[in-house]
Amino acid sequence: MTDVPIAVYGLCKRFRDFVAVDSVSFEIESGIFGLLGPNGAGKSTIVLMLTTLLKPTSGNAFICGYDIKKEPVKVRECISYVPQDLAVDDKLTGRENVTMFARLYGIRDPAKKVNEVLDLLELTDKADMRTNTYSGGMKRRLELAQALVHEPKVLFFDEPTVGLDVASRTRIWSHLRKLAAEGVTIFITTHYMDEADMFCDRVAIIDHGSIKAIDSPSNLKSKLSKPIVTIKVQDTNSFFPDLYYDVEGISLVGSEAGALRFMVDNDQQAIPYLSEIMIKNGIKIASISVQQPTLNEVFLKNIEPVEEMWNKNAGLRFKRMVRRRK
Numbered sequence: 279m280t281d282v283p284i285a286v287y288g289l290c291k292r293f294r295d296f297v298a299v300d301s302v303s304f305e306i307e308s309g310i311f312g313l314l315g316p317n318g319a320g321k322s323t324i325v326l327m328l329t330t331l332l333k334p335t336s337g338n339a340f341i342c343g344y345d346i347k348k349e350p351v352k353v354r355e356c357i358s359y360v361p362q363d364l365a366v367d368d369k370l371t372g373r374e375n376v377t378m379f380a381r382l383y384g385i386r387d388p389a390k391k392v393n394e395v396l397d398l399l400e401l402t403d404k405a406d407m408r409t410n411t412y413s414g415g416m417k418r419r420l421e422l423a424q425a426l427v428h429e430p431k432v433l434f435f436d437e438p439t440v441g442l443d444v445a446s447r448t449r450i451w452s453h454l455r456k457l458a459a460e461g462v463t464i465f466i467t468t469h470y471m472d473e474a475d476m477f478c479d480r481v482a483i484i485d486h487g488s489i490k491a492i493d494s495p496s497n498l499k500s501k502l503s504k505p506i507v508t509i510k511v512q513d514t515n516s517f518f519p520d521l522y523y524d525v526e527g528i529s530l531v532g533s534e535a536g537a538l539r540f541m542v543d544n545d546q547q548a549i550p551y552l553s554e555i556m557i558k559n560g561i562k563i564a565s566i567s568v569q570q571p572t573l574n575e576v577f578l579k580n581i582e583p584v585e586e587m588w589n590k591n592a593g594l595r596f597k598r599m600v601r602r603r604k
């Protein structure tokens with residue numbers, strides 16, 4: 279028994295002899311947690327187990343302290359799950375859709391609560407229109423409204439922004455950040471690295487059913503690589519002093535015509551330091567730019583390259599072919 283909203287211990291799922299989730303463990307205390315992984319990595323299988331829709335083969339998990347195997351009803355009372363596929367009835371209005379969910383959850387005064395969540399998700403204006411007139415972004419917000427009507431402590435959201443335009447994505451994320459600030463623990467799956475980087479407090483990268491890396495996006499990025507500072511100079515024949523080559527936390531990693539590239543521990547400290555040296559040595563700076571490592575790079579570093587996977591699968595296919603012919 280644990281107090282954290284989501285605690286997962288050695289969770290496994292096998293489909294016959296195929297291991298879809300391989301002894302996954304993690305704890306989530308608060309905020310937005312993103313599960314990232316290529317297609318078929320095991321993300322949905324984990325979400326289905328945590329939401330009690332699929333039985334684990336072994337291992338266990340606790341949601342709000344409740345055992346997903348022994349107390350599935352208690353778990354369901356404190357969570358909401360928004361799947362990837364649209365779960366909005368086009369024949370009903372937005373209000374009717376949310377009211378239906380409120381009734382299913384057995385909420386006593388549904389009208390009040392429905393108004394509250396419609397307002398929270400900025401849907402009041404269009405609440406009495408049929409949802410076949412809604413945009414994709416509005417439908418996704420309506421699904422979120424449906425999920426929030428019974429005030430869940432933990433929200434599972436599969437691919438929250440898939441297929442939406444930039445403005446709708448930003449809006450969904452701003453609602454999720456607000457919910458997280460109010461104390462709802464949010465578990466999302468996504469393929470959008472830039473969004474996970476910007477909006478998730480912690481992420482886990484999963485491949486072939488096991489967790490390859492788990493941390494805050496900034497820690498994962500800084501473990502992978504350091505920022506690169508590129509300084510371009512006006513006179514491409516400038517003489518560059520050797521001085522800064524040996525400074526701790528700054529190392530020269532490239533020099534092309536008129537440009538020097540440094541890998542630095544801290545770009546905020548390195549830039550003024552390097553500029554000062556250049557100015558003191560009479561070198562005129564044309565521009566300074568910083569390239570931070572991205573979560574995309576972290577992701578690619580942690581998953582098996584498609585080529586290797588293809589070779590492995592081709593090997594398996596070949597073995598099966600040989601077996602069939604015997």
Ligand SMILES: Nc1ncnc2c1ncn2[C@@H]1O[C@H](COP(=O)(O)OP(=O)(O)OP(=O)(O)O)[C@@H](O)[C@H]1O
Pocket residue numbers: 293296298315316317318319320321322323324
């Ligand atoms: N009911 C099932 N029976 C057999 N295999 C399954 C079943 N459900 C999932 N799998 C397999 O388990 C693996 C993980 O699937 P899962 O749907 O969890 O991946 P995912 O990371 O969610 O992928 P995507 O990003 O494409 O949604 C896949 O190889 C999938 O084919």
